[in-house]
Amino acid sequence: MIHVSQLSKTYSGTTVLSIESLELQAGEIIGLVGNNGAGKTTFFSLLLDLIKPSTGHIENQGVRVDESEAWKSTTAAFIDENFLIGYLTAEEYFEFIAGLRGVEKAELSGFIEVFKAFFNDEILGNKKYIRDYSKGNQKKIGIAAAFIGTPALVILDEPFANLDPRAQMQLQKLIKSFNSEHGVSLLVSSHDLLHVSEVSQRILILNKGELIKDVRTSEITLEDLRAFFSEEVKEELPSSES
Amino acid sequence: MLTTLFRLELKSAFRSPTWKQNLWMRILIVFAILYFALIFLSLGIGAYYIIKKLELGDPFEVINRYVLYYLGFDIVFRYMLQPMPVANVQPMLYQPISKKTIVHFSLLKTLYSFFNWSHLLLLIPLSVVLIVEGSDSLQTAVWAVAIYLLLLANNYLNILVNQKTVFLVAVATLVLGAAALQYFDYFDLSIYTQPLFLALYNQPTLALLVFGVAVLSYFTSFSHFMGQMYLDTGLAKKAEKTIAIQGKYFERFGKGGLILKNDVALIIRNKRARMAVFAGFFFIFYGLLFFTGAIEAYDGVYWRVFAGIFVTGGFLFSFGQYVPSWDSSYYSLLMTQNITYMEYLRSKYTLIQVFTAVTTLLSTWYIVFGWDVFSYVLIGALYNMSVNAAIVLWGGAYVRSKVDLTSSKKAFGDKNAFNYKSLLLTLPKIALPVGLFALVDTYLGTTAAKLSIVAISLVGFSLRHWIFGKVIAIYKKEKYQTLKAYRS
Numbered sequence: 102m103i104h105v106s107q108l109s110k111t112y113s114g115t116t117v118l119s120i121e122s123l124e125l126q127a128g129e130i131i132g133l134v135g136n137n138g139a140g141k142t143t144f145f146s147l148l149l150d151l152i153k154p155s156t157g158h159i160e161n162q163g164v165r166v167d168e169s170e171a172w173k174s175t176t177a178a179f180i181d182e183n184f185l186i187g188y189l190t191a192e193e194y195f196e197f198i199a200g201l202r203g204v205e206k207a208e209l210s211g212f213i214e215v216f217k218a219f220f221n222d223e224i225l226g227n228k229k230y231i232r233d234y235s236k237g238n239q240k241k242i243g244i245a246a247a248f249i250g251t252p253a254l255v256i257l258d259e260p261f262a263n264l265d266p267r268a269q270m271q272l273q274k275l276i277k278s279f280n281s282e283h284g285v286s287l288l289v290s291s292h293d294l295l296h297v298s299e300v301s302q303r304i305l306i307l308n309k310g311e312l313i314k315d316v317r318t319s320e321i322t323l324e325d326l327r328a329f330f331s332e333e334v335k336e337e338l339p340s341s342e343s
Numbered sequence: 344m345l346t347t348l349f350r351l352e353l354k355s356a357f358r359s360p361t362w363k364q365n366l367w368m369r370i371l372i373v374f375a376i377l378y379f380a381l382i383f384l385s386l387g388i389g390a391y392y393i394i395k396k397l398e399l400g401d402p403f404e405v406i407n408r409y410v411l412y413y414l415g416f417d418i419v420f421r422y423m424l425q426p427m428p429v430a431n432v433q434p435m436l437y438q439p440i441s442k443k444t445i446v447h448f449s450l451l452k453t454l455y456s457f458f459n460w461s462h463l464l465l466l467i468p469l470s471v472v473l474i475v476e477g478s479d480s481l482q483t484a485v486w487a488v489a490i491y492l493l494l495l496a497n498n499y500l501n502i503l504v505n506q507k508t509v510f511l512v513a514v515a516t517l518v519l520g521a522a523a524l525q526y527f528d529y530f531d532l533s534i535y536t537q538p539l540f541l542a543l544y545n546q547p548t549l550a551l552l553v554f555g556v557a558v559l560s561y562f563t564s565f566s567h568f569m570g571q572m573y574l575d576t577g578l579a580k581k582a583e584k585t586i587a588i589q590g591k592y593f594e595r596f597g598k599g600g601l602i603l604k605n606d607v608a609l610i611i612r613n614k615r616a617r618m619a620v621f622a623g624f625f626f627i628f629y630g631l632l633f634f635t636g637a638i639e640a641y642d643g644v645y646w647r648v649f650a651g652i653f654v655t656g657g658f659l660f661s662f663g664q665y666v667p668s669w670d671s672s673y674y675s676l677l678m679t680q681n682i683t684y685m686e687y688l689r690s691k692y693t694l695i696q697v698f699t700a701v702t703t704l705l706s707t708w709y710i711v712f713g714w715d716v717f718s719y720v721l722i723g724a725l726y727n728m729s730v731n732a733a734i735v736l737w738g739g740a741y742v743r744s745k746v747d748l749t750s751s752k753k754a755f756g757d758k759n760a761f762n763y764k765s766l767l768l769t770l771p772k773i774a775l776p777v778g779l780f781a782l783v784d785t786y787l788g789t790t791a792a793k794l795s796i797v798a799i800s801l802v803g804f805s806l807r808h809w810i811f812g813k814v815i816a817i818y819k820k821e822k823y824q825t826l827k828a829y830r831s
Contacts, residue, residue: 149679151830153823174681183675183830186605188612188748190585200594200601201680228585230612232749 102127102254102286103148107157110143110310118143118310120157125288125303127253130280132301132318133290134326139307141290142180145258148288149178162253174202178256179243187232191224191242194231195249202250209249216245219271237263244272248279255279256288261296269296276300294326344440348448376457380464387468391476403473407540408533414493415518417462421501422511425458428502436572446568450561453498462494478544485547490540492550492557499560503567586611598682599690606694609669610662613748616669619661623698626657627706630720634712644789647716648780648796651723652731652773654706658698659727663735664742666691667818671745671829678826684815688736692807695732699724722796730803731772733810738768740817743828775799 103125110118118140125131133141146152148159150166158165161172178184186194199209213225223238231242240263247255260276261269277300279285291297297304298318306314306329314329394402428449435445453459470487474480504510521532542549588608593600610616633650653660662669667687670677677687703724710717776796784792803810818825 149675151675151678151823151826170683173679176679178679180675183673184679186673186676188608189605193588193608197601197605198680201598201682203681230585 102162103288104160105157106160108147108154108159109156110140110147110152111155116155116310118147118307120144120312123305123312123315125286127286128280128284129303130276130287130289130301132297132304133288133307134292134294134297134304135290135307136292136330138309140310141307142258143310144307145178145180145256145288145290148256149176149180175253176256177202177247177250177252177254178258179240179247179260180256180258182239182243184243184246185231185239188230190228190230191234194242195246198246198249202252204250212249213245216241216248216275219245219268219275221268237265237268240264241268248275248285251279251283251285253284254286254288258290259292260289261291261293273300294323294330298323298326344444345448345451348435348440348444349452352452379457379461383461383464384468387465388472390469391472402476403478403544404537404541406469407544408537410490410540411533411536412518412522414497415514415521417458417494418497418501419511419515419518421458421497422505422514425453425456425498425501427505428453432572433574436574442569442572446565446572449568450499450502450565453502454495456498459495459498462491466491482544482547485550486540486544489543489550489553492553496553496557496560499557499564503560503564596690598686599693602682602687602690603694606669606690609748615746615748616662619665620658620698623657623659623661624702624705626653626660627655627702629657630654630706630709630716634709634716644784645777645781647719648722648777649773651719651721652726652776653723654709654720655699655703655724656727656731656772657702659695659731659735662698663691663695663732664738665744665746666736666739667825668739668742668744668746669748672748674826674829678822684818685811688811688814688818691736692732692811695735696728699728699732718793722793722800725800726776726796726803728804729800729807730776733803733807733814734768734771737810737814737817740814740821740825741768743821743825745829745831 103123105120105123107122108118108120109116117138133144135141143152147154148161148166153167158167160166162175164171166172186197189197195209195213196206199206199212204212217225220241224234224242231239234242240260244257244260247257257276260272264272273296276287276289280287287301289297289301298321302318304314304316304318304321304326305312306326390406391402394400394405399405432445432449436442466487470483473483524530525533543553588604588611593604593607596603610620630650630653633646667674703720706720706724707717709720776799779795779799780792782792783795
């Protein structure tokens with residue numbers, strides 16, 4: 102589904118992302134983990150053709166994203182608040198997205214039903230513009246909108262951040278069910294190792310712009326993942342014993 | 344503590360996006376300030392001699408008559424334009440700074456506002472002239488200080504009553520009413536207020552009273568703000584009531600219709616966009632300058648073409664110029680959604696055409712100046728709807744200023760798109776039709792010249808898809824730069 106080759110992004114001499122090659126299969130949930138500045142959002146922005154690669158390219162479902170726009174009909178994303186239209190109500194925003202993806206109105210209301218528990222009665226039927234919602238609720242709106250029309254690939258940047266514990270669980274369930282029932286492939290980034298190992302089938306760890314680990318979730322335990330990051334912390338902190 | 348806060352303020356001023364944006368903007372801001380400073384200065388120096396030359400009476404007495412209006416207009420302008428000082432207060436609330444310090448700081452920093460120091464440029468040279476012309480120096484100084492204190496009282500009064508439109512309406516009516524009554528010789532309020540201001544000169548001790556008023560106004564707004572320093576009162580963001588938009592009509596236009604519906608919501612629900620549209624409608628009256636012969640320099644026939652374009656092009660210039668900046672806050676979304684540039688541009692093109700058509704309808708009253716005048720309005724409308732509607736979208740591809748939709752204050756000249764490419768593109772918008780008209784008019788006569796504009800409009804209209812193609816290529820080329828600017 103995603104084919105990355107010789108990809109790199111450099112800002113005035115500093116390379117923020119460099120991936121030699123990467124192959125992502127359709128139908129999988131792929132978790133992307135890394136510290137701040139590891140290059141997760143840069144990778145997503147390149148994948149969505151929001152920034153231009155310094156070298157190399159990405160192919161999404163057979164088309165180069167920086168050359169063709171064909172991927173737009175089968176790919177959806179929620180990265181940040183730049184994906185929300187602040188002056189619309191949640192319903193109007195969903196209708197707008199549905200319209201662009203060719204989803205009928207009747208179909209849309211059935212679809213939104215799935216997110217009812219996730220929304221926790223705080224979003225639907227509220228006469229309120231998106232810009233007046235809290236950060237957490239804005240995020241919920243953006244995430245739900247990304248699934249409208251069940252695209253082949255959904256990209257979510259830090260979807261668990263800013264959500265309350267209950268909503269985090271519900272989102273895990275939603276992600277899994279869209280994957281297993283509708284065959285939606287997902288790319289999900291997170292700081293939280295637990296969430297990532299919970300939902301994804303494959304985990305990519307980025308560090309300082311490089312892909313340093315690529316494992317199947319079944320082959321690695323949460324402890325291993327933790328150990329991986331704590332190794333780094335150990336090196337950085339002067340140990341108190343010595 | 345206060346100096347630390349002032350240093351912070353200085354940083355925020357020099358690091359603001361408006362200031363940092365580009366050289367042109369900076370030059371423009373500096374010029375605007377210099378321009379106003381110069382006006383005030385020359386008024387300060389010249390007022391005395393002008394009054395003397397016009398033989399309106401003793402200059403100092405005349406000046407004291409008009410102090411009332413000066414103060415009145417001052418507060419109206421402050422109300423409309425002066426930004427409130429409470430912005431940026433929130434992060435300080437969590438710091439170990441007493442609330443009193445924060446409020447004092449917020450109130451004191453307004454003294455550095457243009458609305459306060461600009462008056463000094465008028466008062467100081469005026470006082471100097473008065474002294475040179477024989478007034479008592481100490482008394483004049485007291486008088487000037489007292490007037491300035493009154494202006495400062497205005498400053499704090501404005502802060503106190505801001506957001507209360509009733510107050511503005513009351514003051515504006517009072518000032519304009521008094522001015523009108525005086526102008527039509529019914530009743531001259533200024534005769535009664537003149538002795539009050541003169542007394543400040545004759546009885547300098549009275550200035551203490553004015554000092555008291557200024558201090559009182561300061562502390563009233565101080566205590567008002569002390570009560571406002573909570574996140575759920577003065578610093579609260581108010582959630583707006585939603586305004587419903589009937590979407591049925593737009594649905595038949597497919598994806599373009601969706602964007603169009605969005606644009607309608609954009610205009611109705613965002614202050615900034617509303618202001619642009621209002622500003623656009625005011626262009627309708629611009630033609631009065633040209634068609635009534637009010638200004639001699641504008642009497643030429645070529646100016647009529649120019650006027651025709653402006654009268655009907657208000658929306659095009661005030662709103663159209665900033666496509667796609669209006670969508671800047673969610674441009675990333677549009678760039679990743681299943682929508683083509685062609686669909687996007689065509690819906691914007693339609694929007695501009697519809698608004699131009701409405702403006703043209705609203706301009707039909709120009710018929711009272713005769714059919715000839717109205718024909719220029721129609722020609723302008725036609726050119727706007729066909730050629731300019733497309734060119735304005737072309738210019739938009741170079742506009743990289745983020746639009747903050749929710750702010751209406753400071754909408755005047757803030758973050759304008761002073762980009763040399765979009766400036767250059769005003770040439771074909773205005774110079775091309777006027778030039779063509781002039782050329783044909785010289786050789787073939789006025790009727791032929793009018794027809795030539797019609798012809799070029801039709802050509803432009805039939806070439807619109809070709810133009811869109813060119814524009815799309817530019818949009819694509821500029822895409823990453825535009826996104827970078829919008830996302831920052």
